[in-house]
Amino acid sequence: REMSKHEGITNILYDAITSRHVIHPSFGSAEFFEFSFKNPYNQEQNIIIKCDDPDLRILTSSREWRHYKKLHEVHTPLEENMFNQDSQGQHPEIFMKPSEVVNIPFKFQSFRADHLARDQVKLSIVVEFKQQLGKITCIQPRTIKVSFVTKSNENPVAILALHVEPQPHIIDQTFRFYHPENSFFKRSIRLPPWRSNTGGSFMTDVDDQKQLYVKCSDPNVVCDSKPTFPGEPQDIFLKVACSQSPSVKRFYLLLFSDNYLSRPIQTWQFFIHAQQRVDICATEGQTLKQSLILRGTPVSRLIQCYSSHPAELMIAPTNEFMLMANSVHELIVTVIPKSSGQRIMYINVVDTEYHQLVHSWLVCVAVKLPIISKAFEINIVAGKSSNKRISFTNPYPMRKRFRLKCNREDLLQFREGLIEVEGGGSHMIGLKFLPSDDRNIVEIFIFINDEDDKNEETFCVKVKYM
Structure with a gap:
């Protein structure tokens, strides 16, 4: 009973020094706010601000603080070099005079996103489906605790309870690419100059825009954008490692107009389909047949083969058939090229019961002209x-x-x-x-x-x- 009484008193004291604040962040967008903190002591104190959430950060840079105050039209005073730069601790430290009141700048920004490609989830295995759903790392509703403690004895002086209630984000563009498995997908996406954009699609109100800043939700994806001269197009570079077929890699790319990555002006969604590559050399006007080996999965499936160009690329068998577990099945591919040059076509093997992609091939056809007699x-x-x-x-x-x-x-x-x-x-x-x-x-x-x-x-x- 004495322990319960002590805990109750402690909770009441903590509740008395706790301030609550609610934010509604969206993916990639920075939420800025200031927390007014007063030194309750009549003597000088070094205050340590503790927060273990990686998405919530204290703005210790005066230039970044000034940027967000101007962006959000916050007119409170700004103090240069307010935080102790010589502190060896991992948490920010601030020196405060007796009864001094300061505004602590906070920024919440999360690049956590759902990278699960749901069309690849094995619906026939419910347990694995649940496990994959458990790996989704998007912004979760939660309460972040920020503690203001004295450096001398680490007594809590104030507590900020930040309630995070996320809101959905907007996807401006969706890109879907097909690439050979176990290789690097490299692509450069060119955007027109900022001033040539009309209708407010991009940052048309920024006249001195010289560089586009990009940020990817997947740290394993390499992305970059180089500064350009005014009036020149912008190039965005991507490098993605593809795994085995028929996996699908999904990620988001955010475009910013400032180096502090304040607000995304565009949010792009990418799907990279890894496919097994098949190279075929054919002659225009001549039919060519080639066999492909399809290996069975751990369970038997009722499947059917589909071609992206049915008039030029045909697969036998054409109807549904049962692919037995751990078996090997031969597919006959018939290529009837209609014109010379390089062609890229796709073959997809689909589970007709669960509408799941079982296997896919990327068929690269090089068609040459026949000899004219x-x-x-x-x-x-x-x-x-x-x-x-x-x-x-x-x-x-x-x-x-x-x-x-x-x-x-x-x-x-x-x-x-x-x-x-x-x-x-x-x-x-x-x-x-x-x-x-x-x-x-x-x-x-x-x-x-x-x-x-x-x-x-x-x-x-x-x-x-x-």
């Missing part, structure tokens, strides 16, 4: 159709079938898509040129392939619309 020049009246014929000779001594294809199906059609020619014989290929209103010169490639869709010959028809 014959070239023709044709003049056609613009806006009218025309029928032409060209000769093809079977180079083989036996009877063979050939498939006819072209790279401009909007301008050229064949009378027959499959022809059969005797060994060493010739065949007239019927061409129907569709009307075009553009008066220009167009190159159309005619691909003559075998029954396996391998290219035998390629004709180039240069059509001049007059």
